[in-house]
Amino acid sequence: MLAESAIISASMPKVLLDWFYVAVFAVVGTLMAVLPLAVVWLLAPRQDSPQKTITYESGVLPFGQAWAQFNVRYYLFALIFVVFDVEVIYLYPWAVVFRQLGPVAFVEMLVFLLILLVGLVYAWKKGALEWV
Amino acid sequence: MGELGAFIVLALVTLIPAVVVVTSHNIVRAAFSLVPSFLGVTGLYILLQAEFVAGIQVLIYVGAITVLLLFVIMLTEGGTGVRLRQVNEQVPLGAMAAVWLAFVIIVILTRTVWPVGAGSPPPYNATAIGNAFMTDYVLIFEATSLVLLVSLIGAIVTARGEE
């Protein structure tokens, strides 16, 4: 593995090669996922009937549109999630260097997290984390 | 050569869905079209060997921001399923502004002398970012958490406006 990657790195950095693989995985994986669908297209029967393509609603005829308004709670959780997701992103580089830097890094992260814990407590007290 | 080819492909992957975003008549489809566009930007970060930023791009933009957008659209009464008008009577004006902006950008791009760095990017950029956060930019780092706190409180206050 080592000797091989040394040869490649002369032409392509490891990062690019890594993600070249990811790109190939995404493209070829998509093709392989579509393949069985194509097989179905060849093998399976296709008989359209008006009854068959009705939206399933437990056997009764569907009424109204499914695309209607939904509970605002979902939105609130998504908002809080985005904030905390961004916070977690800041933890990744910290986690990598933490053990090299020692106590300083710990105190810095403690301050960072305590400020955000205030936010969590606020959301909690305000009832933003309740599902009602 | 390979890098130029990859850049062109990624630029197309970024731009074509972006055109769909602003032209689609269906707002949910427009929101979903952001995803390939974001992924194209991820690819551009990779070309710059900024792996960590690329990871964040997928995690935050594809996995969080798009979901938030979709939630907003699905919460809006009649927001989904309706045919949306993407243009109005101010199209000529907007087109003129866009052409002018494009002209300015092209002029700036061609006139600027771009410094070409000789060094290679830091070998493992999560470590580099972490070190920068914990040493030189620690104040900015802590300030970020304050910004996040404020945005969290703001989000809760606006979303629960009824009380």
Added chain:
Amino acid sequence: MSWVLELLKAIGLTVLLFTFLAVVTAMMGVYAERKIAGWIQARLGPKHVGPQGLLQTVADTVKLLQKEHITPRRADVLMFNAAPVVVAVAALLDWVVIPFGTLGSRVLVVRDINIGVLYFSAMASVTVLGILTAGWSSNNKYALLGGLRSASQLISYELPLALGILWAAMVAGTLSTVGIVEAQIQQGGWFLFTLPPPIGRLGAPFGILAAVTFLVAATAEVNRVPFDLPEAESELVAGYFVEYTGMRFALFQLGEYGEMFGMAALATIMFLGGWAEPHLAPYLWVAVALGAVVVAAVILLTARHSLVIRPVLSLAVLTAAVGLLMSVGGHLPSIVWFLLKLFTLVFFLMWVRWTYPRLRLDQLLNLSWKVLLPLGLLNLLATGLVLTLGGR
């Protein structure tokens, strides 16, 4: 022409991993799930196709291939078709950074990406989009409700999941999956029970807490009972994929099982030492073997029906054989160790699925935001404190 070689290698590995996902995780996973469900509910499970029903899911797959694809009239056709592919590909991409073991000095991993675990959680987060797409494009009330519920559940549990991942990254000091396993080999113990010296075994509570947080969040991320509200057969008739038939439905299953095995694989890597062989004293291995026999004997003597005899016996014989082999100084290939740990975790997840009832939506969200998230943060800080006090 090195890039052509790399391209061919990449395509070959994609085909290999996709086949692994389809055959081992989806087909064998579904078979194991049905068999285990059968044992737990005192029934037989699949039995007639092939020996012990082993070929049941193969037959099911062939059946699904012949099923008609029904697209509801009011669905958004393009996105309706794209959704299952997105879910399946997201699950496949997770596996790029999973190391299976070592062969000589090579690590059997597709690519050891520098940001490995971050990459994993980023790819896992793409699944949400596939589910939302499926729910919305079906234009079905059950599907949309299931999709929205699922999305809110996935995003809620993504944070505790990330905190579990961060815990391991922090202790190992790297984001690379291979690096995390190597850190455990270097310190001579799993992160589940051991922190780096000088803390050692005293760090076990932190490791166990992190592993539990991660596993609970992972179970929720893959929509399994007790967190299967989005699919809730009994109220939402399978939720976001209610309108999907045939192979498109199978792709969702592939994605779901691929994701579940992927989460179990990541847990194995982060907490159970990945492919590393456990080092125990010979007498402890003998104790493991004897323990398996004793537990099996107790179960068999107290069990009220004869269905459990065969599975319990085979599990006990397997464990006892491994224990005895290790006690006489034997070795198993690293890939076998990895798969053993992986399947044990998967078995555990299935056991949980068929044992616990479903949570309510408010309980589910409470568990994530009010229990797991603060717990994960505090555990991260406490472990950081301990590591700092212990001289890193």
